[in-house]
Amino acid sequence: MSKVQSALASPEVAGSRGRGAGADDGGQSKFREMVTHRKKGWRRIIWLIWALMGPGLIAAIANNDAGGAISYAVTGATFGIGLFVPLVLCLAPLTFTIQEMSMRLSAVTQEGFARLALRRYGKFWGYYHISTLAFENLLILITEFIGMTAGLVLLGLPLWLSSVLCLLLVVGFVLFTGYWTKERLALFLGVLNVIFLVVAGMTHPSMSAIGHAFAAWNVPTELQDGVMWFVIATVGNAVAPWMIFFQGSGTVDKGVTAKELRLGRIDTALGIIIQVIIAAGIIIAGAALHGHVQNMSDSGPADMISAFNDVAGRWPAILFGLGLFNAGFLASITVSLSSSWSIAELFGWSKSLNDKISQAPKFYAVYIGSLVLAAIAILIPNLPLNYFSVIAQVIGGILMLPLLIFMLLMTSDKKLMGEYRTKRFGKLCGWSMVTLLVGLTLASFWNTFFQ
Numbered sequence: 001m002s003k004v005q006s007a008l009a010s011p012e013v014a015g016s017r018g019r020g021a022g023a024d025d026g027g028q029s030k031f032r033e034m035v036t037h038r039k040k041g042w043r044r045i046i047w048l049i050w051a052l053m054g055p056g057l058i059a060a061i062a063n064n065d066a067g068g069a070i071s072y073a074v075t076g077a078t079f080g081i082g083l084f085v086p087l088v089l090c091l092a093p094l095t096f097t098i099q100e101m102s103m104r105l106s107a108v109t110q111e112g113f114a115r116l117a118l119r120r121y122g123k124f125w126g127y128y129h130i131s132t133l134a135f136e137n138l139l140i141l142i143t144e145f146i147g148m149t150a151g152l153v154l155l156g157l158p159l160w161l162s163s164v165l166c167l168l169l170v171v172g173f174v175l176f177t178g179y180w181t182k183e184r185l186a187l188f189l190g191v192l193n194v195i196f197l198v199v200a201g202m203t204h205p206s207m208s209a210i211g212h213a214f215a216a217w218n219v220p221t222e223l224q225d226g227v228m229w230f231v232i233a234t235v236g237n238a239v240a241p242w243m244i245f246f247q248g249s250g251t252v253d254k255g256v257t258a259k260e261l262r263l264g265r266i267d268t269a270l271g272i273i274i275q276v277i278i279a280a281g282i283i284i285a286g287a288a289l290h291g292h293v294q295n296m297s298d299s300g301p302a303d304m305i306s307a308f309n310d311v312a313g314r315w316p317a318i319l320f321g322l323g324l325f326n327a328g329f330l331a332s333i334t335v336s337l338s339s340s341w342s343i344a345e346l347f348g349w350s351k352s353l354n355d356k357i358s359q360a361p362k363f364y365a366v367y368i369g370s371l372v373l374a375a376i377a378i379l380i381p382n383l384p385l386n387y388f389s390v391i392a393q394v395i396g397g398i399l400m401l402p403l404l405i406f407m408l409l410m411t412s413d414k415k416l417m418g419e420y421r422t423k424r425f426g427k428l429c430g431w432s433m434v435t436l437l438v439g440l441t442l443a444s445f446w447n448t449f450f451q
Contacts (some may be wrong), residue, residue, distance in 0.1 A: 001233070053267055054183045056103055058334060059243045060095075060271030061190035064278045065331030066147020066324050067140055068237040069196065070301055072279055073320075075230050076286025077307075080208055084234060086217040088279045091238040092272050094436075097429040098239055098404060099247055099268045101411045101422060106248035108258045108420045113248050114342040115300050117406055120416075121186040125406070130346050132399050134370075137146055137242050137339045139392040141332060141374035146389060148328035149378065150301035151321035160379055167375040170332045174357065182353050183254070189330040193278050195323035199308075200281035202316040203288035209283070232440045233390050236397025237279070239433070242338040244403055249341035258420055285320065288312050300384075332371060340366035347388030401437045404430065 064072075075084050106112060111119075114133070118126025145166055152162035173182065188324075247268070256264055289304075292311050301324060308319035340363050344351035350360035358365045377383075408430045410420040422430070 020292060042337070049227065052189060054254055055247045055256070056099060056264065056268030057271035057274075058183065058186050058190060058250070058266070058330075059099065059102050059247040060275040061193055061278075062186075062246075062331045062334040063240055063243055063275055064193055064196070064327055065140065065144055065251055065335070066301075066328030067143025067331075067389040068240075068279070069324055069327050070147060070304070071230075071233050071237060071393050072145065072282040073286030073289075073304060074390060075234065076283040076288035077304075079227065079230065081205075081213045081284060081287045083213075083217070084230070084283050085210065085280045086214050087231070087234055088238065088276050088283065091235065092276045093139075094429055094433045095238050095275070096269055096272050097426060098407065098433065099272065100265055100283060101426070101430070102244045102248045103251050103256070103264045103268055103415070104258075104261060104420055105407070105411050107256050107261055107264060108256075108417055110252055112252060112342055112345045112405075113245055113407070115345045116410060116416075117348060120410065121406070126346060129403065129406070130342055132402075133241055134247055134339055136240075136392075136396055136399050138370060138373060138377075139388075139395060140240070140242065140335050141370055142377045143389045143392050144328035144332040144335065145374050145378045146328075147301055147324040148332070150305060151325055153302050154305060154321065163375045163378055164333075165265075166328075167371055170329060170336075170371055171449050173333050174364055174367065183250075186330060186333060189326060189333075190274075192326045193274075193323065193330075195286065195319050195326065196278050197281040198209075198318050199312075199320045199323065200285040202319070203285050203312045205284045205287065211403040228440065229390065229394055232397045233393035235440060236393040236395070236400065236435065237399050238276075239404075240396045241337050241399050241403050245342045245406065246334050246338035249338065249351075253341070253354070261420070279307050285316075307361065331372075336367045336370045339370050340364070349353045396439055397437060401434065401441065404434055404437070408434070 003329045025413075072084075102113065104157075105116070109116060113392075114126060114130050117129050145163055148166040149159060149162035152165065157165075173185070251264070280410055285308075289307050289311055292307070305317050305321045305324075308320050341351055342359070343366050344363040349362045352360065355363070408422065408427065411417055412427060414421050
């Protein structure tokens with residue numbers, strides 16, 4: 001490993017790179033104190049895991065956002081359990097491969113993805129990644145507000161007031177002090193996603209039908225009724241572009257270095273296991289509407305909640321609405337942070353969550369501005385809310401392709417990564433994902449325009 005790489009991986013650099021002058025490094029100090037604590041045996045392992053829990057776990061759990069939950073539920077309501085529950089579970093290893101690369105890249109270099117792309121491949125690719133991220137994140141944020149406002153609209157509040165209340169709540173998150181406090185709050189919100197598993201259980205799914213879905217699982221040879229759009233939406237939700245930027249920047253902001261890669265992988269793996277289990281639960285819950293509700297993708301989340309009330313009962317409907325709100329709240333934070341972190345890093349602005357608003361005004365302006373745009377966008381008349389959520393995931397799956405290629409190239413670069421470069425098995429998994437995304441994209445366009 002070169003002297004430059006050793007310096008980049010050191011804790012001292014981890015605590016200083018990408019920070020504004022005078023920034024409070026309390027979050028990194030807290031993290032460094034915990035990972036160097038002199039506990040013994042299994043207590044030390046648990047202590048270290050608790051310290052490392054954060055970027056990977058939050059990124060994965062928040063990926064079951066309101067838009068993703070709507071998309072998964074529409075998928076279950078449209079196609080049932082058969083194809084998609086096994087699919088989301090099969091995506092877990094590839095999702096881990098991508099997120100682990102993002103964590104490792106930032107832990108070793110102490111730079112985020114966008115800055116590295118700019119420095120190594122030029123301005124065009126640096127600005128390309130930031131512009132596509134900003135576009136995709138705005139679409140995703142719109143779906144979060146769609147989900148968050150659904151329950152409030154059912155309670156009788158007008159859509160504009162529901163949108164304003166949700167906006168104020170998410171913006172209020174930045175008033176908390178320090179990265180560590182904000183991270184722990186986000187983890188608490190992530191735990192509440194278990195609501196979707198409760199809803200799935202309350203719909204009384206057939207265990208034999210779930211077992212048959214795994215035993216007889218196959219990809220349909222006839223690509224009819226838009227099934228490929230839902231397949232690529234499922235893939236796009238599992239490997240959303242914002243996750244790469246969020247986990248990379250969060251790794252740097254927290255102070256994780258190459259020394260903590262093993263526990264960083266545990267953090268990432270735990271998050272992805274929880275992610276796919278909850279995603280499968282949402283599809284199973286949505287499958288309760290299969291055969292009972294027609295054209296679910298043409299309606300909105302409020303109609304979906306009403307459908308749960310009619311088919312499964314009052315409490316499953318209430319809990320599903322609460323789950324959508326919580327998922328949208330958490331993802332609004334993480335998605336907007338992935339934009340503000342990446343844009344601030346590209347332009348050299350102060351960008352730490354340990355900074356106050358007065359210390360990093362441009363960073364927080366991007367965070368709040370993206371939320372305001374999303375809150376306004378959902379007021380567009382006759383916006384097909386559920387279908388918009390599916391399309392947002394489809395676009396995410398398509399935009400993931402160039403990001404993944406650059407990620408593979410950078411993490412495989414010995415000069416950049418030294419001994420931490422991606423090994424043969426990781427490359428195989430990564431390029432398999434590239435091939436999968438290329439195939440799904442081409443199949444979707446062929447099925448859409450030539451069938």
